[in-house]
Amino acid sequence: MIARDSAKVLACMALLVSAPRREAPTVEVKGECVTVFKGQVCTWARTQADKLVEVGATVPMTTIEGGPSEPEMAWPPVAQAKLKLPAASQAKSGLTQLTIFWEAMGHAPPPFATPHFDFHFYVVPVGEEMTYSCKDRTKPAALPAGYVLPDEALPQDVAQMIGVDTLIGVCVPNMGMHSLPIADMQRKDTFQGDFVIGYYAGKPVFIEPMLPRARLMEKKSFDLPVPTIPGLKGNYPRVFHAVYDAKQPGYHFVFSGFAPGA
Numbered sequence: 494m495i496a497r498d499s500a501k502v503l504a505c506m507a508l509l510v511s512a513p514r515r516e517a518p519t520v521e522v523k524g525e526c527v528t529v530f531k532g533q534v535c536t537w538a539r540t541q542a543d544k545l546v547e548v549g550a551t552v553p554m555t556t557i558e559g560g561p562s563e564p565e566m567a568w569p570p571v572a573q574a575k576l577k578l579p580a581a582s583q584a585k586s587g588l589t590q591l592t593i594f595w596e597a598m599g600h601a602p603p604p605f606a607t608p609h610f611d612f613h614f615y616v617v618p619v620g621e622e623m624t625y626s627c628k629d630r631t632k633p634a635a636l637p638a639g640y641v642l643p644d645e646a647l648p649q650d651v652a653q654m655i656g657v658d659t660l661i662g663v664c665v666p667n668m669g670m671h672s673l674p675i676a677d678m679q680r681k682d683t684f685q686g687d688f689v690i691g692y693y694a695g696k697p698v699f700i701e702p703m704l705p706r707a708r709l710m711e712k713k714s715f716d717l718p719v720p721t722i723p724g725l726k727g728n729y730p731r732v733f734h735a736v737y738d739a740k741q742p743g744y745h746f747v748f749s750g751f752a753p754g755a
Contacts, residue, residue: 519539519546522538522579522581522582523579524550524579525576527576531556533553534550534551534552534556536549537550548578548730548748549747550746551743551745551746552746553743556743557710560610561595561597564596565597570665570668572592575590576592577619586729586748587616587729588614588700591612591615593611593613594610596610604677604684605677607705609704609705612702612704613691613699616697616729617698621698622669622698625664625668626666627660627661630661630662630664632692634695634723637672637721638721639674640672640673640674642662642670642692644662646658664693668691668699669698670693671689671701674687684703686715688717696724700719702717704735709735709744712737712739714735714736714737715734715735716733719731719733721754724754725754730749730750731750733747
């Protein structure tokens with residue numbers, strides 16, 4: 494009888510050992526929300542136990558459709574919104590703040606002269622970007638493969654308005670310098686979406702999905718490659734998905750694959 498009971502106990506233990514472990518549930522952590530062109534943009538993060546799975550922002554179609562056709566004449570440009578990423582995700586993702594700019598007429602060079610959004614995801618402390626005066630002209634020692642950091646000569650009327658004739662490293666005050674893919678700098682047609690890498694004082698300061706409104710209006714999910722960024726030693730995402738959500742309706746900008754730089 495004892496042997497039979499012992500066999501039952503051993504069988505039960507074997508079942509417990511062989512049973513698959515239940516994964517920890519995925520939990521969404523809310524960041525900040527700000528109304529942009531009649532739509533509410535929100536940041537968020539998703540965690541599983543102590544692991545950061547994803548971090549990003551949700552941008553509704555009312556925001557994408559609501560950008561005015563006439564540009565605001567201001568220098569430096571004024572952000573449509575600034576949103577902090579969830580505090581608990583900042584160290585693991587490297588992303589601290591999202592700033593949103595609407596380019597109603599695009600900007601030079603010609604491939605980027607189409608209405609588009611600049612979504613700057615900063616990798617420096619919140620508010621540091623407001624100290625970037627562009628007086629420091631130090632460029633980084635190395636750029637991502639296939640990228641260039643050009644100096645942009647300005648039309649005379651624009652130069653007179655803002656007081657400089659050339660943007661060194663395409664530096665914009667309160668943003669930083671802008672490094673762009675060489676292939677899109679050279680293309681003859683309109684760009685379809687890029688990852689811009691921002692710098693100031695020689696260090697990486699933001700990663701930016703720069704997205705034409707025309708592509709977002711297609712209401713289709715897409716990916717953009719995130720380049721390896723020399724000089725960025727902390728964690729940063731290696732994967733970016735723009736996921737269209739018909740129920741929203743709008744897009745979820747999703748970063749994942751977090752890893753420290755070299």
